Amino acid sequence: MAVVLMDDKEKWDDFIEKSPYGLLFHKWDFLKIVEKHSNQRLLPYGIYRGENLICVSPLFFKKEKELKMVFSPPPQMGIPYLGIVMSNEYDTLKQNKKEGFLNVVADEIVLEIKNYAPNYIYFSTHPGFLDIRPFRWNGYAVEIYYTYIIDLNGSIENIWNGVTKQTRKDIGKTNERIRLENNKSVDIFYKIMVDRYREQGLNYPIISASYLKDLIDTFKNNISLYFAYCDDEIVGSCMVVHYKDRYITWMGGAKPKNNIHANEHITWELIKLAKSGGYTKFELQGAGMRNLCLFKSKFNPSLEISFGLYKKDTLGKIAEWLYLNFKRKKWF
Known part of the structure; x- marks a missing residue:
């Protein structure tokens, strides 16, 4: 499989339109607006199997001094779900092929994220996308969300x-x-x-x-x-x-x-x-x-x-605590 940063808006949006997991939040222009207002760099990853695009994953990268973070979605954007979007082919596969398919996708995304050496990683999933085991096996903690x-x-x-x-x-x-x-x-x-x-x-x-x-x-x-x-x-x-x-x-x-x-x-x-x-x-x-x-x-x-998946080192934990207890909480 090949992992690339995509720049083809039409191809991206066509994939989102056809995928049962694609939401408005995943559309190219929505992501570019988020990039503009969040001051974070959009990383629109696509994963190919041969010539076929089988998954997209919009990530956002931010660096503040020594702190490096990867989000999907970023905070303060109000986006409930982002994370990975599997192709419409995924749901038609038998379970053994689904698992093999998803294991490779998760491993590739995790490997790409590691290249940025982030202290804090967070991304969320679409409701109904239930198999987050490959991310747990890669050391990610999991939170359950309800709607x-x-x-x-x-x-x-x-x-x-x-x-x-x-x-x-x-x-x-x-x-x-x-x-x-x-x-x-x-x-x-x-x-x-x-x-x-x-x-x-x-x-x-x-x-x-x-x-x-x-x-x-x-x-x-x-x-x-x-x-x-x-x-x-x-x-x-x-x-x-x-x-x-x-x-x-x-x-x-x-x-x-x-x-x-x-x-x-x-x-x-x-x-x-x-x-x-x-x-x-x-x-x-x-x-x-x-x-x-x-x-x-x-x-x-x-x-x-749906699920929230995250991984954080000591610096990431400190940054999260400061955000939750000061920036987000009180008006001073």
Whole structure:
């Protein structure tokens, strides 16, 4: 097998489009926007078997003084999944060939990463890509992440009946009070989210409003921003990513006000939009956070898992601790 740094946008995007593991986050222009705003070097690796491209792996490299890091995705970009993307051929193979296929891919990627001598390595996987054993065998530690999925293949009536009775009542009360509008007011959205996180003593984990603007301008057909209004006041917002069969509630939220159930209204309206748009999976992120599960589970989702893979030496551990306890946590 051959490992190369790719520079062919068309070939890369065609691979992502055909792979069942390819997401909007993997698209070439998305990665270049991330490179621009993260100030990290994009390493768009492709792995070939003969003439056939069998895997791509977008990595990002950053060096700060003596600290060298490899990410996929980088922090502060809001990207839930990146890591490796296997070809559409992979799922058609018998298990023994799958394992041989993946073992070689993992070994090649691990070897390439070693060339950068990083102190800290982190990458995440697509939900449904379950076999991360080759990375464990290469010394990577593993974290399990959870997300909620609502199957949209059934009728909208069946999906509605799966929602808890109390939530259906709450949504019914909002129909005449709350309206949901699609617009591009990224600055307003970003300020709302910054203020919301600040109330909790946290930094908003997205690097800038200009990053989100670039994404929305580039992917007008795949990223949408919605605001919920009650009496002309914004009571909630949500940025969604819709690509292939998947509709992801990417970021956003609502601050409870006078018990108007803005979050319930937003979620149900987006479910209806996703269903009418022909999407088959509606993703409610945040299933790994206990304080969010009570709300999100009201919509009768199922669980999907993904993995975070990481390796760090002593310097990497110190850098991670400083990031988690200072840069990410508090406003000073």
